[in-house]
Amino acid sequence: MTLKALSSFKGQENKGCLSLVPTPIGNLGDITYRALETLKEADLIAAEDTRNTQRLLNYFEIKTPQISFHEHNTQERIPQLIAKMQAGAKIAQVSDAGMPSISDPGHELVVACIEADIPVVALPGANAALTGLIASGICPQPFLFYGFLARKNKEQQAELTKLNRQTATMLFYEAPHRLKKTLKNMESVFGSERQITLCRELTKRYEEYIRGTVAEVLAWAETSEIRGEFVMIVQGNPHPEELAETSPALELSFVEQVNLLMEQENLKPNAAIKQVAKNNNVKRQVVYNEFHKIEQ
Template sequence: MPFEKTSSFQQEAKGALYLVPTPIGNLEDMTIRAIKVLQDVDLIAAEDTRNTQKLLNHFEIKTPQISFHEHNTQERIPLLLRKLSAGQKIAQVSDAGMPSISDPGHELVVASIKNKIPVIPLPGANAGITALIASGIAPQPFLFVGFLSRKKKEKNEQLADLGHKKETLILYEAPHRLKKTLKALVSSLGEKRRVALCRELTKRYEEFLRGTLVQALNWSETEQIRGEFCIIIEGASETYTPQSLERVVPVNEQVEQLINNEGFKTNEAIKAVAKKNNLKRQNVYNSFHHIDSK
């Protein structure tokens, strides 16, 4: 394949694919250029047209949409290519953040390049970079991972490889899978690796939780998990070896150990475990007695 050169400029008479980032929460993060492009293009290819329509309504954008998501990619690409080749300008957007980054888009970009159609990217909001710069963990070099595989074998293989990486790691995770993912991270990367859990970025309940992986796991076991998370993890040290990892002891077992091995009374053990792990006593109590904290 020959080395190719393309230019995004002087394409007024030709079709072009615009990659337009959308806000990850706060609508004020929409750029002036992004608004103008969405107004000027012939069509918007959206991951979820219902979600994007809310954004378009907010900025009074009347451009028509077409759905383009992971389940109709192969069906939509030939149609979009025909429109682009005929001279139409199409903006591709995901529900939030950058197209192609843990979202649909990459296949359309590849197909457009193959068909000599200009691909014009716009800068804008990205959850991973936003979380990274506020995490307090070294911002570079970093390795963007996104979502880990949901298949146990593949996830374990990923984590075995990531455990050796010296780069800061950027992961995404949904609230209902956070606890399970943190358990896997502690088992693979160790208890002491520094981490920042970045929750609901740019939204009303934006929150940063910083500490070690085991502290993050203990927090997840005693709190009601809400919101989308970016997980920023410091890279491996020179001395990192998987064989040196210790088994993580959940707070429930810590309480039981104090009761059974040290002769603590239940309330005394709960108080001691809460203090050791820097957790609220009531949350440890609820977790030990299997009481829903809602």
């Protein structure tokens, strides 16, 4: 296959282009001159929430028209936007805050543009995860950006169990109403002594950093009024060698692992549950609840 280098710079292509424009995560002063220029020169702005973006445009006196582009209308909008760019339109895509495509709409449109040989221009700008990381006090590299964990309790515990072998610093996003549940699951899986920093309302008036062990931060969350969106910076596992050796069985669900031990080693349910908890470095109660279908 012959690869084609596609220029993103002005004047290199006759057709339109897609510009990915980061917007402030709180403080409007963080927008760049280039972002403002791009939004002004665009023929159309594809916005996650046109009402939210309109407030930004009004503040900077930008008159460019908008079209909604979010997770619920992606399949409808992409062909429309591609057709406009193929006809020469310059489209700027924005999410409500931060970088497009990072836990926000954008990726599918980028893929469609690449397939249609339409130039894609990425502008640098605000990102909540990296902003929180560099001020967290936790080793900034290597890091793994994970975004949002699963909402359902069992699925989240399974995700964290796999991540417990990760030695790199881990970056998560979390909503205020799910914060305590996620911290409890992290304590259950990662242990109470793992270092963590909560970053709340970054760049805004009530910006806060809560630093400590998982147990300390959980105690703070249980006695505080939880408001605002959070970035969670979590230390990687400093002692991965203490975990059980990786085996294909660990890729199975806890229920499947328990049943496998009962079948292969003739263990009783409680003994198998205890062994699965040890193999996965989680509390016995986590495995017990899943095996007996007890929702927390």
